[in-house]
Amino acid sequence: MDVTVLLFAAHRDLAGSDNTVVSLPENATVSALLEKLRCRGGGWAALPERAAVAVNHRYANGTTVLAEGDEVALIPPVAGG
Amino acid sequence: MDVTVLLFAAHRDLAGSDNTVVSLPENATVSALLEKLRCRGGGWAALPERAAVAVNHRYANGTTVLAEGDEVALIPPVAGG
């Protein structure tokens, strides 16, 4: 299955990209996705080992199971206001 | 000596007047002034036995000593805002 990953702010600067599509086995978790991204090497490997994520606009965690077409955003520490 | 007394809101409604001049002995206190006002009878006697006062725009108390020309305001419970 494919999921879309969005990157923002410092994460985007590290990865050099604001989005990417990742192919994963069925029922893969958020942790598996992050691992796969970091294994790309280069700036991707510099993404934090622990990052907050949102799946389809909702905060999720490492054990969240993904589904085909999910939009997964890596959320750097937030600084609104 | 003479002092000017100002009355506001419910106090003015009771006394039927928004100001009056009172003659007092030298060094009379605020308490003495209030006593004298209440002794006028009628609506004046209905003024509260315990009232906040301001002397020359500053909150004072019963033991405050008055001087010629002081402006003494009886201050009903305040309700600004």
Next chain:
Amino acid sequence: MIWSEVTADPIDTSRLLTRVGDPQDGAVALFLGIVRDHNDSRPVTGMDYEGYAEMAREQLSTIVREAAERAGSDRIAAVHRLGTLAVGEVSVAIAASTPHRAEAFDAARYVIEEVKKRLPVWKREHYLDSGAEWLDGRIPVAQCGK
């Protein structure tokens, strides 16, 4: 700037906001007190604000200066209105700007709390059903009795 006024003129909230703010400030808090249409479920049509104007000016100025000292900011402004107000009209407006938000909130809150304790102002509510009454208030600091 530190600014305060007690006035019979309608309050211009936008203008009050222009009296605070500074390049060093990241936060502005504004509080408005407004005449509302009921009191303990009794319908209200308007409110008379009577004040001991000269003393109220001095007291409000003192309160605003105290708030400024506490907040470490000289960008605090407050205005209290006197006269007859309709439902929905602004009776008091307070603006504070500070580098960080906690101080702005605290300053605005301090001013309105002290106004309610100390400002020599009285309100008479007009009721839809009948007449008008002076509202209960708070006894300000020192009392004197017999």
Next chain:
Amino acid sequence: MIWSEVTADPIDTSRLLTRVGDPQDGAVALFLGIVRDHNDSRPVTGMDYEGYAEMAREQLSTIVREAAERAGSDRIAAVHRLGTLAVGEVSVAIAASTPHRAEAFDAARYVIEEVKKRLPVWKREHYLDSGAEWLDGRIPVAQCGK
């Protein structure tokens, strides 16, 4: 009305205030967040606000609804701006009206505190001396690691 927006347009504070207020309300609190000219004494010339706009809209709407429930008032409005802002520009504005003052202050404060915890928005400061940096922020709720 309960209203919220995340937008690249400049924030109109007066317009926001018109979105709250009701004849039953005696209190209005407004909070403004503003770009300031320094951070830890380093001169700042402006700020980029980047956001995950769709999610930020949903989060801000949720936060405002939570504040409304806590305050018992449906007169709460908030707007957060995205894009490049100059010193002095408003980045976030929150207005709340309630029958009594404590709830209005609390509602405005709740919204800004939750915005800082949960809104997927990031700031990059531009410095007078050199370059720009993403500001440290807060990790929002759940983390995931290896």
